[in-house]
Amino acid sequence: MQEALDNAACGLLQTTADGTFVRVNRLFCQWFGYSADELVGKRRFQDLLTIGGRVFHQTHWAPLLQIQGSISEVKLVMADRAGTPISVVVNALRRTERGVVVHEIAAYIARDRDKYERELLLSRKRLEALVAEATKLQAEANERELFAQQMMGIVSHDLRNPLSTIQTGAVLLARGELSPGQQRLVARISSATDRATRLISDLLDFTQAQLGRGLTVVREAIDLHATVAEAVDDLRLAYAGRKLVHEPVGAGSVQADANRLAQLVGNLVSNAMAYGAPDVPVTVVSKIDDGACSISVHNHGPAIAPDVLPHIFQPMSRGTEVGRASRSVGLGLYIVSEIARAHGGRTSVTSFPDQGTTFTVVLPR
């Protein structure tokens, strides 16, 4: 029996319930540098554990063995006779032998496995540190972005009041007796203020959309053609010297926000004026079908580059480089798509060198 134990390929031992060695095989003795005589009846299994191991032995091992009757694959660090720590994997079984509780223990040395596990843990720690760092950076970036957007909202909002004072002043000035030169000046002040006011509403809408609140629209029954016609009339004044055509198609009422549609037409026309050929008319078509209605704005002139097209409705994207001062910061088309979205509609664009460019917004009726 002892011979079989001694020739086993793992450390085998038996202890009493309090851990005192009863039997121990040759391999275990070799591993830990003790003779069987030095262990049996004299030392306890837990005496060979490191302090951490002993705490573990009392807080986990003992209750587990007591309640479960067995535990397996527990990794412990034991010290050999010279005090060198050795990692071992241990299985233990609690049983009763002739009315006395004994623990049967099998131990395997796990140096390489231990090394490997430590490396795994180390790389996990490194990874966790990296993830924590990235998360922190991301949170900071988000905060900065939020701040910038809120700032933009506040500034745009506050700019409205002085602009409205300028606008009122220009209107009042125009009523007085002015020389032709002064009249031109007042008209320029007026149209510049209009542009600035539009730009500010775009900025405010953009901020609102970016902050995740979306644009607010109030849908009610409106006359689509009349709404578009009115917007086009206003735009003709702003773009004196350019030809702007409105073509209504179909009939019926539409559920939509008239102010938002006027803003949408304004943005699309302003875009067409900026990028279209100046000597050819810009055409606005408002169309009512059975289930839907649409507004499209067409201009002749150079086509939009194919690589720009997919992103054209993203904020801050611009078409080809047109060095014109009339362009806003590239929010116009984004606002158009947001207005369409808020109505449950969608936006599309086609652009060819010979046919020109058409922006179309389709909205449910």
Place this chain on the structure above:
Amino acid sequence: MSIEKRNSVRVGGSGAVTVFFAHGFGCDKNMWRLLEPVYGQRYRTVAFDHVGSGTSELSAYDPVKYSSLQGYADDVLEIVNQFGGEKNVFVGHSVSAMIGMLADLKQPGRFAAHLMIGPSPCYINDGDYVGGFNRSDIDGLLEALESNYLGWSSTMAPAIMGAPDQPELSVDLTNSFCRTDPEIAKQFARVTFLSDNRADLPRLETPALIVQCNEDIIAPVAVGEFLHRKLPHSTLAVIDNVGHCPHLSAPSACSVAMDTFLAKEGL
């Protein structure tokens, strides 16, 4: 979240006095499986898991709240206020003995008695005080925790090879017993083994029994004697047991000491 769910509270037994069982660092309320039914014959029993252990609600684990024993003590008060009666006895194993004391100090009069099993107010030697460990031992333990076996996760829990002697062992018991989230286990160990509640001891007015094992490396006899000197109304009972869990390995010696004390206190 209900306290019952948060702390996986188990109520049993019946009687005029309610006995609360709080497990220590290591496993969970199943530590009490030998004592709970015995005391259930005379008392109402309430056993629970600290948040982060056993079948408690892991999502309720707040690293800030549980960065000191007071966080656990606050939970104990909530449990006692919800499940307790007029007379409440607190049985705390190991670190839970101090958690019970902190709860008592926060709401004096809530407890009729404390039964402290293997308690220690401070695990680290300090001048003349013998806690049983050097700071380097504890650092070694905490380091072992970081890189080793104590952080058993649910995927790494020790397998059972089968316990032919104990066929009554239920599956859910073996599935939860001693399993913890490694991160929580690490913090609980840190909070436990670095705690120092020596200064609070003289303030405890409630009678307390110290159940001291004659051989316990976690709470050596010197610690039990220290507690007995510092706790104003304490009784020291040294029982014959090797290890830190006499309620499992020496349940009868443990309950004899507890019963004697409870009888003396008229509970």
